[in-house]
Amino acid sequence: MTLGEESRKWIERDEKVMAKFIARVSPLVAIEGRGAIVKDVDGKEYIDFSSGIGVVNTGHCHPKVVEAVKKQVEKLIHIASTDFYHPLQVELAEKLVEITPGEFKKRVFFTNSGTESVECAIKITRNYRKRSRIIGFIGGFHGRTMGSLAITSGKSIQRSAFSPVMPEAIHVPYAYCYRCRYKLEYPECDVWCAKYIEEVVFNHLSLPEDVSAILIEPIQGEGGYIVPPKEFLSEIQSISERYSIPLIVDEVQSGFGRTGKMFASEHFGIVGDVLTLAKALASGLPMGACVSREEIMDMPPGTHGNTFGGNPVSAAAALATIEVIEEEKLVDNAAKVGELMISRLREMMEKYEIIGDVRGLGLMIGVELVKDRESKEPAKKEVEEVILNSLKEGLILLPAGISSIRFAPPLVIDEETAENGLEIFERVLAEIS
Numbered sequence: 001m002t003l004g005e006e007s008r009k010w011i012e013r014d015e016k017v018m019a020k021f022i023a024r025v026s027p028l029v030a031i032e033g034r035g036a037i038v039k040d041v042d043g044k045e046y047i048d049f050s051s052g053i054g055v056v057n058t059g060h061c062h063p064k065v066v067e068a069v070k071k072q073v074e075k076l077i078h079i080a081s082t083d084f085y086h087p088l089q090v091e092l093a094e095k096l097v098e099i100t101p102g103e104f105k106k107r108v109f110f111t112n113s114g115t116e117s118v119e120c121a122i123k124i125t126r127n128y129r130k131r132s133r134i135i136g137f138i139g140g141f142h143g144r145t146m147g148s149l150a151i152t153s154g155k156s157i158q159r160s161a162f163s164p165v166m167p168e169a170i171h172v173p174y175a176y177c178y179r180c181r182y183k184l185e186y187p188e189c190d191v192w193c194a195k196y197i198e199e200v201v202f203n204h205l206s207l208p209e210d211v212s213a214i215l216i217e218p219i220q221g222e223g224g225y226i227v228p229p230k231e232f233l234s235e236i237q238s239i240s241e242r243y244s245i246p247l248i249v250d251e252v253q254s255g256f257g258r259t260g261k262m263f264a265s266e267h268f269g270i271v272g273d274v275l276t277l278a279k280a281l282a283s284g285l286p287m288g289a290c291v292s293r294e295e296i297m298d299m300p301p302g303t304h305g306n307t308f309g310g311n312p313v314s315a316a317a318a319l320a321t322i323e324v325i326e327e328e329k330l331v332d333n334a335a336k337v338g339e340l341m342i343s344r345l346r347e348m349m350e351k352y353e354i355i356g357d358v359r360g361l362g363l364m365i366g367v368e369l370v371k372d373r374e375s376k377e378p379a380k381k382e383v384e385e386v387i388l389n390s391l392k393e394g395l396i397l398l399p400a401g402i403s404s405i406r407f408a409p410p411l412v413i414d415e416e417t418a419e420n421g422l423e424i425f426e427r428v429l430a431e432i433s
């Protein structure tokens, strides 16, 4: 694609100093953002269907979030919130306890990212069960630090150079029904992928009492925006309850209204014993949280901590973010605009053979491209092309999983902007098809 002069210059400079292992998906050099619109350094505007990987749920630079940050920056930027106290950290913890699923006593630990929230979840469940084994799901993404990486299994490249990762992770297939790992059909399969844990893992690989936790995304994000059948998640929850194995629900990507409910687990009626959060929590300021049943987050003082977690500025942004989501009914908007987008994408599926699957809840929508509907051969090159050509036409998209494209605009997006973005996508798709 022909790049604007300024974009080209910045990319050249970036390529000289930034780590070579960063895999950029498209040559967007962003400089400004408002709502669902992003502007690049050459002044070109784009509709954003990526939300900075599901982060800016309140839209880019929401005035109330900006105001809260400005106010806090002038008062106190940092204090070390695990050594001292800070009112906003307490207020935010109280709010998270209130809005997260589960009518039980909870405790909160603040982090700076999704992977750190998962690290905390791994540590507290290990300590609680006095065991180290953990069950995760193929295609799952939980971060890239050495603990969470052990369970992450999105792409082999993410783990390739780092062996041995943290030991004792067992991976089982997720309910990716479009590409069932057992080549079964739903619902005749009776969610064998969930039952496999009890029937195979517990009989042949690990006694249930040796497992410290089961870690799962209610909708796989990086794995391809995969929505599992409800029974899959309820069966996982029942296994966790039957054997008293804590269930860690990773809502780093699916949380804060993204799916048309405040948390994706609410669609499926599951409640994690531990919940991991980040991304949209503070509208783009680095902040994550691990929210847990009180009895599980019960380690001696000093066992875990950090420098920046619960930072006053991020906490102010997070409180403003939750307020905006509630006041502006962004969860309802995600459900409404999401429905429209899914039905438009399903219409496109009837026209373009290259679309193999359209799935999603709210504004967490995945479109899987295939070379052939029968063989389901992944159309990986075409995904790259669609993303690049869409950018050229003014639409920001991100890939996911084997050969999917995610549609995850900010939750403030209106129907007209969503429709305009979909028109660009359809034009690009028509050319490629």
Ligand SMILES: Cc1ncc(COP(=O)(O)O)c(C=O)c1O
Pocket (backbone or CB within 6 Å): 053, 112, 113, 114, 115, 116, 118, 141, 142, 143, 144, 217, 221, 222, 250, 251, 252, 253, 254, 278, 279
């Ligand atoms: C479900 C999930 N968990 C954890 C992470 C890791 O988050 P971070 O990149 O902030 O470390 C991600 C990131 O995409 C994610 O989608």
